[in-house]
Amino acid sequence: MKYLALITMLSLLACSDESVDEANNPDGMSNNQTANSNNASNTNNSNNAASNNTNQTNQTNQTNQTNQTNGTNNPTNNVETPCAPLEIPAAAIRVGPEDDWVQAIANAESGETVVLEPGTYPVDSSGVWVRNSGVTVVGGGDSAEEVILDGDYQQSSGGLVNIRGVQDVVLSNFTIRRSRYHAVHVTGSDSGPADGARLHRLRVFDPGEQAIKVNANGNEADYGELACSHVELTAEGREQVMSYAPAGLRCYTGGIDIHRSQGWEIRDNTITGFWCSNEFLSEHAIHVWRGARDTLVERNMLVNNARGIGFGLGQPGSGRTYADNPCGAAAEHYGGLIRNNVIIGDDAALFASPSGMDLGIGLESACEVDVAHNTVASSQAPFSSIEWRFAMTSARVVNNLVTHNLRPRNDATAELLGNVENAELSSFQDFAGHDLHLNDSSLTGVGHELGAELAPTDFDGNPRSDSPNIGAY
DSSP states (O other), rough: OOHHHHHHHHHHHHHHSTTTTTTSSSSOOGGGGGGGGGGGGOOTOOSSSSEEEEOTTOOOOOOOOOOOOOOOOOOOOSSSOOOOOOOTTTTEEEEEEEHHHHHHHOOOOOEEEEEOOOOEEETTTTTTEOSTTTTTTEEESSSGEEEEOTTOOOOOOSSSEEEEOSSOOOOEEEEEEOOOEEEEEEOBBBBOOOOOOOEEEEEEEOOOEEEEEOOOOBBOOOOEEEEEEEOOOOOOTTTOOOOOOOBSSSSOOOOEEEEOSSEEEEESSSEOOOOOOSOOOOOOSSSEEESSSSSSESSOOOEEESSSEOOOOOOSOOOOOOOOOOTSSOOSEEEEESSSSSEEEHHHHHHHHSSSEEEEEEESSSSSEEEEOEEEEESSSSSSEEEEESOOOOOEEOOOESSSEEEEEETTTTESSSSSSSOGGGGEEETTTEEEEEOOOSSOOOOOOHHHHHHHHHSSSSOOOSOOOOOOO
């Protein structure tokens, strides 16, 4: 009952959240741990021997192929969707910290590029606003570390950088730190959608709430991308996370939080450190919900987050619906693919916190989702390595490698093929160094052939055979 009451409260708050001042009202948190026992009392995954998953009702038998042993290669970095820096046009508008750079961004017209020269750019309470479609804002240094937008936790609402009701905006190659609410806020408005936002090669540190927030307000924010970025909550930033006593939420933070949006891609990112030292549970490193659709989440490295990847939250409520009714009824997330992600938990402080590590991947009221070739490894037991929850949830869970458990909940159904639970940490080349390439030949060449169809290449970009390895590599 406590969990359901909290979900109801969040849904009400979420309705008020879709405005220019949405950051002032919590809509993204649910204490999934409320319905779970604390990690200290979890004994479901105490078996450390690797074992293939057993199938629950409505799940088909998994089949394993045999005898391919080429799964222990080192990274080759030949992913077809690269993280190369953007080319800066000769006619770009160049500004430095001493210039009126905020106004230069606001005045930039469609097709123009604003280059921020190396330096630190203080951001006041008003934040930074991209006012026109087709604008690119890019750091002019050799790396994102050379250009820093520092909010000093002063913003009065929304994001430190705001993309509202404008399309095809690109942000690339700079650092955003200490935003009072969101580092970047992408939202539709009554004047138009915020489609096509591209957030590329960013470094984001210590947001007061979710680092990247995407939501509707009159119009949607579809077909965006977060790629090749580093998003982190440090110990210092953890002390600044917003507190919402009326909602009982005192860990209102996360990596990227997407509402009601279609076709987003979240790829090739590192997201780390999203957990709180109090008794409250952080939102996910990657969370997509409230009627979102067709999200692709791939090749992300998620390290020491209370929750890794989430599609949906709770029962369907006031989320977005679609004319083609893809799942026959309202859902928290429609379709989508979660593949080739590496999720790691090994921070003793995370596990010692009251909420601990809740889950690696979670589906809640998410229909027709594919979860393929992910690796979830932790030094202690989470509540679930991968879980699927509520009757609206349907999924194919294929060739995933986890050190603990796969967990069905609340009448959800999934087809399980080729997964391995309870893998030893010795199965990996260097767990302590976060190198989760395989060190166990029994996991190579034995995956279900559907995995190669859903994820034709692995985390490193190497092609998979019809008898693929288990996990992301």
